[in-house]
Amino acid sequence: MSVRHAPSAPATNLPGHQVVLGEPEPLRLDCGIALGPFPVAYQTYGELNADKSNAILVCHALTLDQFVAEDHPITGKPGWWDMVVGPGKALDTDRFQVICANVLGGCMGTVGPKEINPETGEPWGLDFPVITIGDMVRAQKMLVDHLGIEQLFCVTGGSMGAMQALEWAVRYPGQIFASIPIAGAARHTAQNIAFHEVGRQAIMADPDWRGGDYMRQGVIPNRGLAVARMAGHITYLSEVALHRKFGRNLQDREGLSYGFDADFQVESYLRHQGMTFVERFDANSYLYITRAMDYFDLPAEFDGQLPRAFEGTETRFCVISFTSDWLFPTSENRAVVHALNAAAANVSFVEVESDKGHDAFLLDEPEFAKVLAGFIDGCAEHHGLNAKR
Amino acid sequence: MTTPLPPLRADLSLIAEMIEPKSRLLDVGCGDGALLAWLDRHKDVDGRGMELSMGGVNACVSNGLSVIQGDADTDLKDYPSDAFDYVVLSQTLQATRNPHTVLEDMARIGRHAIVSFPNFGHWRVRFGLMFRGRMPVTETLSAQWYDTPNIHLCTIRDFVELCREVGVVIERGIALDGLARPLAHAATGRRANLFAENGIYLLRRG
Structure with missing residues (x-):
């Protein structure tokens, strides 16, 4: 098999924004290391309203990045969530500002093993500290603070993005109005x-x-x-x-x-x-x-009692799974729903009929888009955001 | 601009009348979410739903209601005690595998439970069995015996007995005719058991 060498695209050549975070206060990683200052690359679609109450944070999956709804700067392919993010779509950029940051450890402008370690002037390589989903979310929180957003209207994502949407709800319950974990799980399974x-x-x-x-x-x-x-x-x-x-x-x-x-x-x-x-x-x-995904185990952080993770939460949840997803099957998503019920949280749960497997959340699934749009509209109404234009 | 809701089915209207404004409610077997939507709009009720059919759940969530895909028989046990002011089970008790446990769970989860069900003691049902010797098929119970989802049909008197066994008190009851009009009879008495096609009961733990 012949493969071309990857161009190492410096973040400065990528569209979107880049900000340096972790100074003067560094990011305390779960592994014990203090990281900072470090760059975070992110992209936004739509405008923030005057009181910054209409921000939707989209968390990307393992191999995706911040280019949610535009042609990818390297591959030229359409944005990975073009189906649901854009004017008039489920995540309507005429009403909401959609923000997506490249995750910690990524390779599209946020600090990761490919970036330069300021201490050595060389790429981090394996000197980069091992990071967790919790670390990723803490870095996102720093970004959200930097943007002056006190409360996110919604955090959503599929797969690893769902893990982050859950982590957000658990760590910063007062700071997100709604959470939509899609095709996710509260812990990574042995398989x-x-x-x-x-x-x-x-x-x-x-x-x-x-x-x-x-x-x-x-x-x-x-x-x-x-x-x-x-x-x-x-x-x-x-x-x-x-x-x-x-x-x-x-x-x-x-x-x-x-x-x-x-x-x-x-x-x-x-x-x-x-x-x-x-x-x-x-x-x-x-x-x-x-x-980072392997290490994710929310129940373990609450002595095996996942409901305790959600105690007293006022966040509105919508858990979505797909019938043919065997990587993050409905049973894993339902476990999250059961825990949310046990905490008397406000939760919706939909299993979408699809034969497209785990990737269904990235594909044209009209029923999925309809549920997503309906849930977000309902939340927007309860949150006092303008009705659909 | 909010779009007007379609009028509520007559029996659901009677249930809606029993609900205090601004309360927390779980509608078990909520179907397309008509009751939840009505209560949200008119009584500012913090409502949740549970529904077995995927189509029903998707319709509810697409309309902005908080509904989960779930089963009364298996999923009520997850909820903590006193999580809701009301737990509603409308026209579903007779389709559960274990009505006894479902009723117990409802009374545990909610300060009140509201149950409505078709009365198998209605004279037409009795008449059908007695004179035709066939399982009754009526307007309320329209399926043949072999494809009915109603596996645990009961009479009003059976239900009163079940409540006694589970230890719940019937605070209020309404006996309904076939057009969901309230009858004058006491809702737990022999006459209701003979003439009511449906009953709606407001319960609380004893």
Whole structure:
């Protein structure tokens, strides 16, 4: 497999905003290290109103970034949530300001292993501290404070974004009016940790990974990262979706090659996914962010009693899952709902019928968009925000 | 500008009349959320719903109501005691697997419970079984025995007995005819049991 070398795009060349946070007070990470000052890159869509009460923070998933609703600066592809973010859409940018920040440990302008460690003048590499979902959310809170927003109208996201939406609700209950965790969980399951470990081992087995020091040595572990992406990508789909898209169809050939070329369309598709991924993602970031997800375990932080995490919360919740999602299945989402019920929280829960797997939240699912829009409209009404224009 | 709501079904109107303004309410088996929407609009009630059908839940949430996809038989146990002022179970008791437990949970979760159900003691039902020898099919109970969701039908007197066993007090009851018009009979008596097609009861822990 041939792959192009990833261009290391400095944040300054990316559209959107970048701010330096963590000074004078650094960010205290869960691992015990104090981080700061550090850059955070973010993007906004729509305008803040006069009392800054209409901000929606979107939290992105593992391999996504802050380019929610515009063409991606590196790939040129449409924004990952173009389906639901924009004028007149579920997250209506005519009424709300949508904010999305690249997560801590990311590789699109926020501090991460690929950025320069100010102490050494070299890329962080594996000297970058291990971060958690809690750390990501604390960094986002610093950004929200910097923007002068006292209360977010809503925090939402899918997958790892759902973890952040939950973490926000637990850590800053008075500061978010609504939380919409989509296709998420209150803890990462053993099966999901296992899949992440496969991805990490693929990266670390690439001779070009160089113990994480590849940037200084002028190489990039593209093959390992591509395999990690391929394995991950399978978990985002469903058997039905794969079968519908590819079946056993052959790729540009009449018969089997009796070799190890990409005979099948599904192989060719996965290889393409792997190759395009390395153009925009950093291998060490993949290690750090998957680790943060693995460490996520909200119930454990409350002695196994998840309802205690939500005691007394006034936040309005809407939990959404998809029938064919086997990575973050309905049962995991329902566990969150049960805990919220046990805390007598205001919660809605919808399981959307879809055969598209975990990725359904990124795809054109009209029922999903309708539920999202309806919940947000209802919250806006209760929050005293202008009715739909 | 708020859009006007469609008029509330007659039996739901009677339930709505029992609810104090600004109270907290859980509607179990809330369907399309008509009662919740009405109470939100007219009585400023902090309402939540639980509904089994995905279509019903999606319709509710799309309309801005707080509703979860859930099952009265399995999901009521999660709620803490005294979480609500009212827990409503409208035309659903007879479709639960374990009405005894459901009623207990309702009385535990809410300061009040409101239950409405079709009366299997109505004279037409009795008549059908006695003279036709067939499971009754009426306007209220319109499904054939083999595809009815109503697996635990009861009479008003059965319900009164269940309340006694569970230890809840019937504070108020309304016996209804087939058009959901209140009848003059005492809502727990023999006449109601013979002439009411439906009953609505406001309960509290004894």
